Amino acid sequence: MIITYTSLPKFVKLILPVILLITGSMFAQAQSLLVKRISASFDHARIADVLQEVGKKGGFYFAYNDKLLPKDSLVTFTVTNQTVAGILILLFHNRYEITELKYHIVIAPPRPNLSFNNTDITNENNSYSISGLVVDERSGARLANVSVYAKQQLASTLTDEHGYFQLRFRADNPGQISLTASKLDYKDTSINFLQSVSVSSRQQPSDHDRAANNSRNVERTGAARFFISAKQRIQSLNIPDFFAKRPFQVSLTPGLSSHGLFSPQVVNKFSLNLVGGYTAGVNGLEFGGLFNINRMNSRYLQLAGVFNLVGGTVTGLQAAGVHNRALDTVKGVQFAGFINKAESQVSGLQIAALDNEAHKLKGIQIGLVNRVDTSYGASIGLVNVIGNGFYRVTLSANDLTNTNISLKTGTHNFYTDVLIGVNLAPASKLYMGGFGLGHDFMLNNKVYVSTEAAFHFVNDNGTWDSHLLQGKLLFNVQLSKNISLVAGPTFNRYINSIAFHVSGYKNINHLPKAEDVVGIPPDHTSKNWVGWEVGIAFNSVFKRSLKEVDNSDAWYLGGGATAGIGWDPQKAVYGTELFTMRDLGEHIAGTFTVGYTSFGQESYLGPQPIRLIPVKAGVRLKTGSSFFIGGEVGEAFGLFNQTAYSGIYPYEAATKPYRSLMYAVSAGFSFRRGLETSFTFEDYGLQSNYKQFALRLGYRLKLSK
Structure with a gap:
């Protein structure tokens, strides 16, 4: 039923203006306490007495918790025709929250603020999806049951027990989208998104123009600073926006290229880097004996013996023996022997023996450790550090x-x-x-x-x-x-x-x-x-670590001792090692290790311990202030002979020196003063029982920086 003014009874029409006038006056009075003006003078007066006097002159009362205010503190000041709000600012300097309630001014402790973290918005055919985390601004704790809503679109949701939310709605040309978070006992907070604007012209800006700034980021990384010459970096600063296309290039090392110093300004369809190369990008196939560095994008296929570094987007397959890194998005597959990293989104697959990292995942990660800020996909590993997980x-x-x-x-x-x-x-x-x-x-x-x-x-x-x-x-x-x-x-x-x-x-x-x-x-x-x-x-939930970019290039020399237990049979194993390590920047270090390992079991030829010399190289990734994970591959040389068959007589045994490929994975803590401790698994031959779980204690010295 709809009630209008004309349908009201006659006596109601007569008294309605009076009712509105009275209630309006009461409302105005209730809302005007803080703007009342007062003149007063105080000399070494207690704050409690000041509040009582101000309230008496203004015709209202103050309400507060006795333990909240320093009411016995002494103040001296004089005000003339000053508002009540101005007097309270003079007394408390905005340290408290002030509200009005009828004839009372309530002084309460300030409510904490909410904050949005890792907020992301996507739009497809006017269907919007906004996701992120809501946290306590002061402590950083994630908050459950926070109302997150877009007022204009009448869409809302609640954060889950990990503080994560995802809000979906449809809107045609919304212009600005305002997102608000509200929770009891907290101050509301809002964040605004401006609608993206698409500008069409006969000549669209190229990928080169949009990615030109990424080249500067590439040259700031530890790996690029180590392999790229000063002349090439200077030329990048002098010619930041000019790029050319060529069918192919061949490089021995960065700078020794068929395009010379101009190589970082050329995008090639085919790129062959015998040792390594630095180019603007590849739009086809790139192969590096040790490494490939691209200022901008890599498309379709990029292969390297050790590492790939791309300043823009990777589209297709990127594969390396040790490390892949994209400073923007991966649309396809990253495959590495140890570490994959995408600074932005992964839409596809990351596979690494040691560690995968992405800002946002819309695909699959497979590795020992997987790290994602926001995941819409699946991470398969022993440990998955997920921001919204x-x-x-x-x-x-x-x-x-x-x-x-x-x-x-x-x-x-x-x-x-x-x-x-x-x-x-x-x-x-x-x-x-x-x-x-x-x-x-x-x-x-x-x-x-x-x-x-x-x-x-x-x-x-x-x-x-x-x-x-x-x-x-x-x-x-x-x-x-x-x-x-x-x-x-x-x-x-x-x-x-x-x-x-x-x-x-x-x-x-x-x-x-x-x-x-x-x-x-x-x-x-x-x-x-x-x-x-x-x-x-x-x-x-995992607390998000605010990692600083590490561009150090120090050398270290160290040693360590291990004590563990064998795979089968479970007998004692002990060993020592000598290692060198070099920081490569971005919390990654390269390692080279020579060791000695003794298994407390008999070999095939008699009651002698099995002694091995492992020689291995690998990488170490620091994931926090001191925690690290590492992986190494190499060769194990035995100080004993293994049983083999000559092939001439089926049952005639022969002996030959033991030698086998090996690998090791580890996780532990590396402290600033040089002490290291870790847990490691070492496999000295895939078809043998020479494997161990061990505790390692080491010490390193910094040689240079």
């Missing part, structure tokens, strides 16, 4: 092992899980280690269901050859911000590596003892069943 440490028990710990990292949409399990029982030992993938179905902020699939290596007989395939349906109930209960069924398929039971280990498949086996046993047996798991989890 989480990490979850779970301590649990199940029907196989009574002590389990797992680390889940990623987003609710997709996360990975590293699992370790032990059955602590002297007569039924069992050890497990595995990797899993999962997805959370969010029922609400307090309850969600985790679906997971995992693969485990199992030691149920002294070796790690048995396997467990597992599916989980786990219910999570959030007890507090960081603590939750976890419980649910598991679906298991267990495969034994041998068909008899080893004494002292848990007999999962109810196998007979070795002496009770009749005939030739099968290679393995399997069992399927439904089990259970219950535990408690700690949930939190």
Whole structure:
């Protein structure tokens, strides 16, 4: 029903102006306390007395918490025809929040501010998507249940438990989009987005013009400063905006090119850098024996033995033996032996043995460690540091092992899980280690269901050859911000590596003892069943680190000692090493190491320890103030002879010196005064048992800078 003025009864029409006049006067009076003008003089007066006198002259009262104000502090001042608001500023210098309530002026502590972080907006056919984080401006803590809304578009959402939001709406030519965040006990904050303007002309600006500024960024990186000559950098400053196109170029090193010093101004369809080269870009194929450096874009295929560095966008495939880096976007595949990095967005795939990093991910990452500010895709690795994601440490028990710990990292949409399990029982030992993938179905902020699939290596007989395939349906109930209960069924398929039971280990498949086996046993047996798991989890988020660009170029010399345990059999391993390291900038360092490792087990030819000399080279990536991850590859030389077959007589054994490719991965802490400590895994031969898990303690000296 709609009520209009003409439809009102006659007596209501008569009294309505009076009602409006009275209520309007009351409202004006309630809103005018702070603008009342007062004259007063105070000499060494208590603040409490000043407030009482000002309130008395203005005809109102002050309301405040006794513990909030320094009411016994003494002040001296004189005001003539000054507003109440001006007097309060004189007293408190805007340290408190002042509000009016009827005949009271309320003095309260200031409300903290909200802040938007990592905010991103996309527009496709007038469909807008805005995402980001809302944090406490002072502490940086992420805030849940913050209302985020666009007033003009009447669209709103709430941040999740990690402070992340995503707001979608449609708008035709909105001009300016204003986004506001509001939360109880916080001040509102807003951020404005201006609509992008597309300008059409007969001659569109080229990619070269749009990416010209990236060349300056390329030349500021540690790798470019090391390999690019001063003459080339000066020419880039002198000729920043001129670029040419040629069908091909050949370089020995940067500067020794078929285009000479003009090479950084030329985009080529085919580029061959025998050692390395510095060009404006490639629009076809580029191959570098050691490295490729492009001022702007790389399109279609770029290959390097050690590293690729691109100042603009990578489109297609970028592959390197050690490191790929794009200062803008990757649209395709980055494949590296150790590290991939994209300063902006990855729309495609990043694969690295050690570390992948991107600002925004709309694709897949596969690596030991994956780092993303905002993810709309999937990161598959042992540790995934996701800006809009989480990490979850779970301590649990199940029907196989009574002590389990797992680390889940990623987003609710997709996360990975590293699992370790032990059955602590002297007569039924069992050890497990595995990797899993999962997805959370969010029922609400307090309850969600985790679906997971995992693969485990199992030691149920002294070796790690048995396997467990597992599916989980786990219910999570959030007890507090960081603590939750976890419980649910598991679906298991267990495969034994041998068909008899080893004494002292848990007999999962109810196998007979070795002496009770009749005939030739099968290679393995399997069992399927439904089990259970219950535990408690700690949930939190990774704090975003504000990393400073590191352009140092120092040399280091150091040494270290290792102590660990072998893969099979599990016997003591110890060793020493001597290493050199050079900072390459952007928190990356190159390493070269020569060591000595002794396994406490017998070789094929007798009761002599297995002694190895590993020679390896690699990279180290510093991910925080002191934490680092590293990877190395090289050759292991044995101080013993291995058994081999001559090929002339099938059963005639011969010996030859041991030699094999090897690799190592590590994670640890490198402190400013030179001390280092880390955990490392080293594999001295893929087809051998010469592998170790070790703790390493080292010390380094800075030689120069």
